[in-house]
Amino acid sequence: MNFDDTPAEAAFRSEVRTWLEANAEPKRHTRDFVGDGLPPAERLAAARAWQAKKAAAGYAAVTWPREFGGLGATVLQQLIVRQEESRFRSTFGIFEIGLGMCLPTLMAYGSEAHKASRIRPGLYGQEIWCQMFSEPAAGSDVAGVLTRARRDGDGDEWIVNGQKVWTTGAQFSDYGLLLARTDPTLPKHAGLTMFFVDMKSAGIEVRPIRQMAGESEFNEVFFTDLRVPDHQRLGAVGAGWKVALTTLMHERLSVGAEIGLLNFDALWSVVQDAGQLQNPLAIEQLAQAWVAEEGLRLHQCRTLTAMSRGGVPGPEQSIAKLVKATLAQRMANFAIELQGEAGQLGCDDPTSSGQAVERAWAWSAAMRIAGGTDEILRNIIAERVLGLPEEARQDKGIPFNEVPR
Numbered sequence: 001m002n003f004d005d006t007p008a009e010a011a012f013r014s015e016v017r018t019w020l021e022a023n024a025e026p027k028r029h030t031r032d033f034v035g036d037g038l039p040p041a042e043r044l045a046a047a048r049a050w051q052a053k054k055a056a057a058g059y060a061a062v063t064w065p066r067e068f069g070g071l072g073a074t075v076l077q078q079l080i081v082r083q084e085e086s087r088f089r090s091t092f093g094i095f096e097i098g099l100g101m102c103l104p105t106l107m108a109y110g111s112e113a114h115k116a117s118r119i120r121p122g123l124y125g126q127e128i129w130c131q132m133f134s135e136p137a138a139g140s141d142v143a144g145v146l147t148r149a150r151r152d153g154d155g156d157e158w159i160v161n162g163q164k165v166w167t168t169g170a171q172f173s174d175y176g177l178l179l180a181r182t183d184p185t186l187p188k189h190a191g192l193t194m195f196f197v198d199m200k201s202a203g204i205e206v207r208p209i210r211q212m213a214g215e216s217e218f219n220e221v222f223f224t225d226l227r228v229p230d231h232q233r234l235g236a237v238g239a240g241w242k243v244a245l246t247t248l249m250h251e252r253l254s255v256g257a258e259i260g261l262l263n264f265d266a267l268w269s270v271v272q273d274a275g276q277l278q279n280p281l282a283i284e285q286l287a288q289a290w291v292a293e294e295g296l297r298l299h300q301c302r303t304l305t306a307m308s309r310g311g312v313p314g315p316e317q318s319i320a321k322l323v324k325a326t327l328a329q330r331m332a333n334f335a336i337e338l339q340g341e342a343g344q345l346g347c348d349d350p351t352s353s354g355q356a357v358e359r360a361w362a363w364s365a366a367m368r369i370a371g372g373t374d375e376i377l378r379n380i381i382a383e384r385v386l387g388l389p390e391e392a393r394q395d396k397g398i399p400f401n402e403v404p405r
């Protein structure tokens with residue numbers, strides 16, 4: 001496949017670029033996002049304002065159908081928007097979960113009334129969504145969730161008790177997807193049901209987790225006799241795993257998403273600023289980074305070719321995530337080392353490459369866990385790409401409440 005823009009794509013790119021140049025500010029460094037440096041409430045307000053502007057122009061959810069406020073455009077056009085936007089200050093980590101995962105799940109399984117009332121506010125940044133899958137004992141093995149939803153006597157409501165963890169953005173979310181166990185007598189995957197919940201409901205307590213980079217983007221979420229109306233159930237009772245797979249497939253569809261870590265160009269600048277372009281160690285790191293990034297680019301081209309022919313990204317996407325996250329961490333470690341003793345100190349200047357490196361270093365560790373740990377991705381590649389024998393699974397086919405814990 002030829003990856004040069006077609007005349008129509010070139011025209012679209014130019015349209016997007018013109019709009020961004022008129023409406024957005026150029027990035028000063030790789031992790032330069034809208035509202036950075038402002039207090040949390042102002043940062044959120046700035047992010048919402050940017051999101052509303054982008055949605056009004058049609059660039060917030062390019063591939064969504066027009067009836068939901070998208071452009072009904074192709075994945076390649078979505079990539080064009082991402083490529084162009086990556087040079088400008090945008091948002092990161094506030095709306096992505098809603099737009100990328102929760103709202104597409106609502107489009108697939110929500111009632112007409114919920115679609116009519118929830119999708120546009122989510123698109124325009126008025127409502128924020130989070131995803132509550134992981135629990136203390138159910139991360140990699142997410143189908144092992146223990147949070148329990150029981151139908152109330154007359155059946156119009158569910159009563160939920162349990163705990164989630166690592167819920168990104170729960171502290172400012174309006175709604176959240178919730179995967180709960182509705183029948184523990186069935187095997188693990190069969191006893192799950194998906195709901196969406198109003199995060200401001202009585203019975204939900206959100207406790208922020210403090211991270212090593214200083215932020216608090218993740219939370220523990222506790223449910224104590226939370227009442228959820230049955231009309232907020234997504235999919236059939238017991239079909240929660242199927243619905244969760246829809247959500248996770250949309251996560252995979254976010255091909256080429258900007259994650260704000262170090263890339264080859266940023267590493268080059270760091271090496272150049274440190275006056276180390278002649279250092280053989282630096283040259284080796286730069287060469288390795290370039291080769292890996294080029295491999296990732298070609299891998300992405302292959303995925304896009306498949307998608308443009310109607311395919312969906314499969315387990316081979318795990319390869320890209322595994323390489324990208326480990327590469328980002330290697331580059332960040334090297335960039336820190338290159339700064340010598342200064343690399344061990346915190347850097348207060350948000351415009352300096354020092355702070356970008358510091359944040360990328362702290363974040364790259366998380367990227368090796370989020371969306372599937374390295375080990376889980378290797379298992380997926382082994383079993384589903386290479387066709388190697390399956391990992392032993394002790395709980396297969398056994399009622400969940402009889403699995404030894």
Ligand SMILES: Cc1cc2nc3c(=O)[nH]c(=O)nc-3n(C[C@H](O)[C@H](O)[C@H](O)COP(=O)(O)OP(=O)(O)OC[C@H]3O[C@@H](n4cnc5c(N)ncnc54)[C@H](O)[C@@H]3O)c2cc1C
Binds near residue numbers: 138141166168370391
């Ligand atoms: C940045 C970030 C954002 C996140 N946001 C969300 C969110 O919004 N919502 C949400 O629900 N969750 C979220 N998570 C949680 C994330 O999905 C889990 O952290 C992840 O699935 C791993 O689960 P765990 O932390 O419980 O680790 P565990 O599953 O307990 O794993 C611990 C270690 O054991 C290894 N391991 C586990 N099983 C196997 C196996 N079968 N074979 C080999 N090794 C294995 C793992 O690789 C890991 O090294 C987020 C996590 C991060 C880092």
